[in-house]
Amino acid sequence: MNLERVIFGFFVILALTLNVIFVMGDIDNIDHHNVWILTLAILVSLCTTGLKLGDRSQIGALLLAASLVADLLLIAARIVWVVAENESAAGPAPETIAMIVSIAAGAVIANIISCIIVIGDTLMSRR
Amino acid sequence: MATTSELDRVAMVVLRFMRRPFFAIVGVYAVGIVGMALIPGIDEYGNTRHMSLFHAFYFFTYTATTTGFGEIPSAFTDEQRLWAIVCLYMGVIAWLYAVGSIIRLLQNPHFILALNEHRFARIVKRISDPFVILCGFGDTGSLLARGLSDQGTRAVIIDGDPERIKALALRDYSMRMPGLCADASVPKHLLDAGIKSPHCKSLVILFKDEDINFKIAIIAKFFNPSIQIICRSTSKRHQSHLNALDNVTVINPFEIFAQLLNMSITAPKLHNLNSWLVHAPDVRLGRPLEVPEGHWILCGYGRMGKWLNKYFAEQGISATIVDPHIKDPPQHSQIIKEHADHQTLKQAGIETAAGVLAGTNHDADNLGILMCVNALNPSAFTIVRQNDHENQLAFDAAHADLTLQSSLTTARRILKFLISPMVQPLIEKLQKGDPKQTDELVERLQNAVGDHIPQLWRVNLCPQETTAAAEFLAKQQSLTLGDIIRDPHNLSGSISCVPLIVNRNEDPSILPRDDESLRLGDEILFCGTAQAKRMLSASLNNTYTLDYLMSGTDPPRGYFFRWLATRTEPFSTP
Numbered sequence: 001m002n003l004e005r006v007i008f009g010f011f012v013i014l015a016l017t018l019n020v021i022f023v024m025g026d027i028d029n030i031d032h033h034n035v036w037i038l039t040l041a042i043l044v045s046l047c048t049t050g051l052k053l054g055d056r057s058q059i060g061a062l063l064l065a066a067s068l069v070a071d072l073l074l075i076a077a078r079i080v081w082v083v084a085e086n087e088s089a090a091g092p093a094p095e096t097i098a099m100i101v102s103i104a105a106g107a108v109i110a111n112i113i114s115c116i117i118v119i120g121d122t123l124m125s126r127r
Numbered sequence: 128m129a130t131t132s133e134l135d136r137v138a139m140v141v142l143r144f145m146r147r148p149f150f151a152i153v154g155v156y157a158v159g160i161v162g163m164a165l166i167p168g169i170d171e172y173g174n175t176r177h178m179s180l181f182h183a184f185y186f187f188t189y190t191a192t193t194t195g196f197g198e199i200p201s202a203f204t205d206e207q208r209l210w211a212i213v214c215l216y217m218g219v220i221a222w223l224y225a226v227g228s229i230i231r232l233l234q235n236p237h238f239i240l241a242l243n244e245h246r247f248a249r250i251v252k253r254i255s256d257p258f259v260i261l262c263g264f265g266d267t268g269s270l271l272a273r274g275l276s277d278q279g280t281r282a283v284i285i286d287g288d289p290e291r292i293k294a295l296a297l298r299d300y301s302m303r304m305p306g307l308c309a310d311a312s313v314p315k316h317l318l319d320a321g322i323k324s325p326h327c328k329s330l331v332i333l334f335k336d337e338d339i340n341f342k343i344a345i346i347a348k349f350f351n352p353s354i355q356i357i358c359r360s361t362s363k364r365h366q367s368h369l370n371a372l373d374n375v376t377v378i379n380p381f382e383i384f385a386q387l388l389n390m391s392i393t394a395p396k397l398h399n400l401n402s403w404l405v406h407a408p409d410v411r412l413g414r415p416l417e418v419p420e421g422h423w424i425l426c427g428y429g430r431m432g433k434w435l436n437k438y439f440a441e442q443g444i445s446a447t448i449v450d451p452h453i454k455d456p457p458q459h460s461q462i463i464k465e466h467a468d469h470q471t472l473k474q475a476g477i478e479t480a481a482g483v484l485a486g487t488n489h490d491a492d493n494l495g496i497l498m499c500v501n502a503l504n505p506s507a508f509t510i511v512r513q514n515d516h517e518n519q520l521a522f523d524a525a526h527a528d529l530t531l532q533s534s535l536t537t538a539r540r541i542l543k544f545l546i547s548p549m550v551q552p553l554i555e556k557l558q559k560g561d562p563k564q565t566d567e568l569v570e571r572l573q574n575a576v577g578d579h580i581p582q583l584w585r586v587n588l589c590p591q592e593t594t595a596a597a598e599f600l601a602k603q604q605s606l607t608l609g610d611i612i613r614d615p616h617n618l619s620g621s622i623s624c625v626p627l628i629v630n631r632n633e634d635p636s637i638l639p640r641d642d643e644s645l646r647l648g649d650e651i652l653f654c655g656t657a658q659a660k661r662m663l664s665a666s667l668n669n670t671y672t673l674d675y676l677m678s679g680t681d682p683p684r685g686y687f688f689r690w691l692a693t694r695t696e697p698f699s700t701p
Contacts, residue, residue: 002681004688054686057671125615125672 005122011048012118015070016111018044023108027101028094035081038104042074045107048114059121066114073107136241144232148225155221159187159214166210171201186211191218240309247307248319251283258283259545260320262311262343263333263359264291266516266534267380267541269298271331274542276300280328283320285311312342314350322350329355331541341365348372357541361430376544380537385434387536388484388510391529392418393442394558397565400572401554404581404654405539412581413573416529419508421481422446426467426496427512428453429488431533436460447475450487467496472503482508485527490518497525547583549628549635549652556637568625568638572654575623579656583627586667588649593667600647606677608651609641611666613676622662624655
């Protein structure tokens with residue numbers, strides 16, 4: 001067992017799971033989506049990106065790219081949320097929520113790709 | 128420019144052929160249309176009306192092409208009908224003449240040739256991967272093309288025999304091999320075949336005619352001085368000429384054949400290894416032919432027999448030669464100047480002979496000799512020469528201990544030269560050296576490759592091919608051969624391959640040891656399984672895998688973990 005692999009795998013999988021937790025539920029129902037979870041997902045995703053920096057292998061490059069995509073999409077979703085919150089007192093409208101959630105769903109795909117690569121890489125080096 | 132001149136030629140032939148039919152049609156149309164327009168007609172109200180020129184053209188077009196829409200726009204007068212009859216016959220005849228000319232043109236051999244050449248040059252121009260030009264598509268040529276196809280290398284083929292080029296179209300090669308039926312010694316055809324193309328790796332010349340081969344080699348050298356040429360030649364005069372040229376390899380089928388024959392008799396283990404490396408069928412590594420020692424009978428003493436007798440004399444093997452046409456008999460050999468048959472074989476001592484070589488240049492004679500040997504001394508070792516590739520099945524049925532086919536051995540040698548040029552020096556060095564070296568190598572290969580199909584491949588330690596290893600070496604860190612072939616799944620073992628040669632500054636070292644340290648720019652020849660090839664390439668291109676192979680521990684990846692590693696290191700080391 002390798003401590004590095006444990007930490008790395010923990011963050012990659014946590015990023016995916018938090019992202020899925022945020023996305024689950026009706027797409028346009030604000031009660032099903034928690035802004036705190038979204039914020040936490042962004043933080044974990046950024047940490048994951050940090051861990052991926054500096055890996056010089058081909059797989060490392062692909063992982064970093066996937067992670068950057070997830071960051072970008074989650075941050076975009078958070079910005080949309082902030083803008084929508086300021087517009088009305090009752091919180092974001094159902095259309096806006098639908099948009100935020102679908103952007104976050106895109107980030108889920110990026111995170112799934114990350115996970116698959118990590119699992120594949122581990123299985124390939126059967127040591 | 129070669130290709131445009133080809134196109135010009137096609138255009139010129141078309142124009143020349145179509146000039147008269149074209150004028151005939153224009154003339155007939157002009158007469159018909161003018162006549163139709165001048166003859167007065169009557170419209171549906173009974174007024175006199177002339178057909179307009181456009182209408183006349185319309186009428187003539189559908190009449191001359193026998194479409195016949197009828198009398199448009201209104202019913203014709205008798206005068207008009209009379210002229211319409213004239214128009215019809217005139218037009219149809221003119222068209223038939225024109226169509227006949229086109230068909231004649233399509234059948235014109237010059238036109239077909241020009242068109243084929245143009246098409247061939249266009250296909251060759253579009254090739255974007257490395258290819259080999261093959262001049263001569265006989266037995267050797269087609270075997271070579273098959274071998275190249277199996278290796279995934281494209282060949283461009285030129286042969287003067289239209290039947291062989293037609294046969295080429297029916298082969299199921301793994302890739303398209305363009306073929307041209309033309310005289311390869313005409314410089315234009317060599318240009319069409321892409322001799323100047325940057326993708327053209329080498330030129331193989333296999334014609335029977337020595338002068339033509341020589342001419343092609345010289346022309347090719349002028350067009351592309353850096354090209355590698357492999358040229359068939361059996362005459363001394365041409366060989367010395369060709370050897371003087373840079374990057375030209377002379378292939379003498381008789382010499383190769385005799386070398387191989389000699390190897391099979393004097394060094395059966397090496398012969399077994401060599402056959403295994405070239406993927407000869409029914410050959411298993413470590414199961415060499417058991418060639419008995421003793422007296423040999425050589426039936427046939429041509430160019431090949433001469434070479435073989437020379438090798439035999441060097442090895443101290445006694446031989447009786449049976450040949451009716453022997454011209455300059457060698458000394459110290461028993462010679463029977465007769466056809467090899469029941470009587471003469473007995474005279475040559477077949478009952479006690481260790482082996483018989485049926486090596487005449489007639490397949491029927493060779494098969495006959497085999498039959499006699501089977502009757503007189505079934506335990507004798509038999510080697511038979513197969514001349515014609517088509518007789519394969521007959522030779523299979525004859526069950527000789529070894530069947531050697533000149534075209535096949537030549538093709539294999541050329542293929543070996545094209546794909547892994549370092550192998551032949553290795554075989555030759557092993558032949559000269561200690562037989563124990565061969566035994567060791569065979570044992571290592573058996574352990575590494577086993578029953579898998581052996582692959583030969585070359586690794587060049589340069590930044591383009593092996594990023595990680597080149598980076599490693601550039602940092603002046605030491606890297607040994609044993610390090611790179613270590614198995615990443617099991618650090619105490621190695622992947623299924625054996626390094627055969629390390630080539631450094633054109634100075635090849637044969638069978639390097641595992642502790643041989645590598646340098647940037649080294650070329651290494653490996654033999655192993657296809658999986659080992661992939662794994663080696665992965666190790667040499669991934670810094671982390673290479674680090675792991677060297678140190679046995681996974682290096683930390685990423686800035687954070689590396690920082691963490693420097694922080695924790697003082698605590699972890701006792």
